[in-house]
Amino acid sequence: MSLSALIDRRLILRLGAVAGLGAAVMPRLAWAVGQPAALPKVSALVDRWTGTGKFPGMVASVGMAGREASFVARGAQGFDDGTPMGPDSLFRIYSMTKPITGIMAMQLVEEGRLSLDQPLADVLPAWRTMQVQDRYDGALDRLHPAPRPITMRHLVTHTSGIGYSIVQTGPIRDAYVRQGLVPGRISRIEVPGLTYGPTVRGLDHFADRLATLPLVADPGTRWSYSMGLDVMGRVIEVVTGKSFDAYLAEALFGPAGMASTTFTVPRAQARRLTTNYGALGGVLVPIDPPESSVYLDPPAFPFGGSGLVSTPRDYDRFLRLLAQGGVIDGRRVLSQRAVALGTSNLLPDGVDRSHMIGGPAAFGAGGRIGLGAEAGVFGWSGAAGTVGMVDMNHAIRSQLFVQFMPSDATPLLPEFQTALKADVMALLEKPA
Template sequence: MIRTMARLEAAMDRRALLRMGACAGLGAALMPRLALAASDPDLLPQVRAVVERWVGPGKFPGMVASLGIPAREPQFVARGSEGFADGDAVTADSLFRIYSMTKPVTGMAAMQLVSEGKLGLDQPLYELLPRYRHMQVQDTYDGPITELHPARSPITIRHLLTHTSGIGYTIIQKGPIKDLMERKGLVAGQISRMKIPGVFEGEPVHGLDRFADRLAEVPLVADPGTRWSYSMGLDLMGRVIEVASGRSFADYLRETIFEPAGMTSTFFQVPQSDAGRLTTNYGALGTLLVPIDTGADSIFLEKPPFPFGGAGLVSSPRDYDRFLRMLAQSGMIDGQRVLAAQAVHAGTGDLLPAGVTIPAAFGGAAGFGAGGRVGRGGEAGIYGWSGAAGTVGMVDTVHALRSQIFVQFMPPNAVDLLPEFQAALKADVMALLEKR
């Protein structure tokens, strides 16, 4: 049904995030004029038509899209229900599995510690987690795990944030190293109570501390700082945050970001009292959608083996828009400072080590910040990432524009929904400009 999370996320990033970034980067001369559109009653007529076209029998049960511009509350377009067998209407407060859209949250949490001097971007990881002092590296990427050499430089905090640490990912790696990680329980995510061949196989280790210790025993797939390879770096960052802050990772996110930002619907474990808001996730078999994780019996209602900083959060469109809006406003929302401006500006900027490039399948011709892709050239100021079950969130930090789409199906490139959404979003934004 689903081959690997790697293909899911690569396809999402290539076909959705990159294009959404391009459409947001409409040009510095035009974008400030969006602030003049605050009085328009409907910002998204074309997006609304796309959502309505894709929701219904034989399509998707429900969907939410949004656009936020300066000087007004975000406009949400919501149609349908939270599942084919769930009659509750989908809304901006429905709960969705956001998977790798967790990475920017974890990244920004780390950047706050950097701004406070509790972490350094180029600080060696072993200063916080001593087991990472003497790492071994595969001589050949995804090759034998017996042919190794000592790492030529230490892993740093920058490397963890930008997928340049050389740490592997069970959804990316192949061969012996993938098998080794799975045997050690280095499974950095969950999908369903059902066993889905090829995805998150193995029994995950329990506890971030144990996860970090076991991951240190696995060879790196590349020397730190030399190659961009999608990784469990943001999951390991959860343990780094615990050590640097003296708090549990989940508590740190709640106390540092979620509560001050007014994000009341973002969880690693969905409370039973909120189960009624949780959507159903589907696997796409051709044109047929098969439920793989229902809202009423979701695996996300259980306590996870550990808080997955790379793919573990459930959130609502309203909540995640608040996160993006806070970033767009340099760490402020509703008159309250959540993150230091320095943390936001650095984290949404290009943090890639010199000479490292992103593979085309993950966005190419771009930079990478704290857990998210960063636009260059005409896309300068665009920051965001996507999730493996059909969610995308991005922000233009220069012009305070942010946009999202939330749906639940895997793989997200099974149909042409996301490219259609991108085209409609661009049309709506251009129409707003032409009115002025």
């Protein structure tokens, strides 16, 4: 079986529902974290999936407001790398970058520097007059004028009508690739189904060039996974007068103590970078080893939708910041209103949610929000097997970090959801 057949770009998008805790978790939860024994089901799952013929290593965590997380780490950073896997190992988090970009956009909304329903063209004039394909992924010469402008709300909720080079098919996808509108990177080698050629350099050039191509749907009408958060990165640059990566470092990563979250891995820290694997016929093939990783070089531009490398400890601090309403270690980093806004349902009224990854749900600033028993659970997954979420109703957060593509090549993530819920319910029954 060919690598392209196994690592199909469409498979990358079937990330599964967020492994939320929802209404099952009550504030009276007795917390016994700090030792893996507090999380026996999660620990057993990590043990079961780590070792010869499985994954070289992985990290899981659970935490609650005001407390450090409990981390369960097993194995090594690669089959040929004896470095122990741990909370400070570096992982490619891919689309888990999107909630970070979305939440920082909401901070600018609360500061009065952006408005949620402000037209994108107010900041990026190239987007003022847009054309839309008459048929989703149809011909490039059968178009109609966009009936309404793209707004900031549309960008952060994937309802802008902007397409995605890893989602679209046909002429529009070919046009994206031909013009270098591929905001992400996988490997230095060409991997069929995962890599699509060089990316245009410069976030400004990316945003302007993307504006010359038609939308795949009318703005505000359909949830369609998109490059909207990458465009939001350019919006943030223009509004703040700083490069997107510099703004994130100054406004979030520094104040929140996320010192290991970057778009480029310093070569001196390459030893902390895990190996990324492609699943090939039940075998994991290294596609981005740390010593020659594509992440050792600066990206074409800082990808607001997929570009960050982080650690389980760092990303837990981001989730903890959300769970605690913008405060961490006694320091306010984000406004409480920005956090509340970004983790609330921001979808336009009447939008078609039938194509939403994980099934119809609510959606906030770059992350899915559960419904029903999972109401209030905000988070998103990454294409290489990472997932992070926070139950905003009960201030509990959880994560799983591993590195393989596509992330649904195994039942690991659904099994993690089951194990996580079992451990939380057991903790719930312990005396306070």
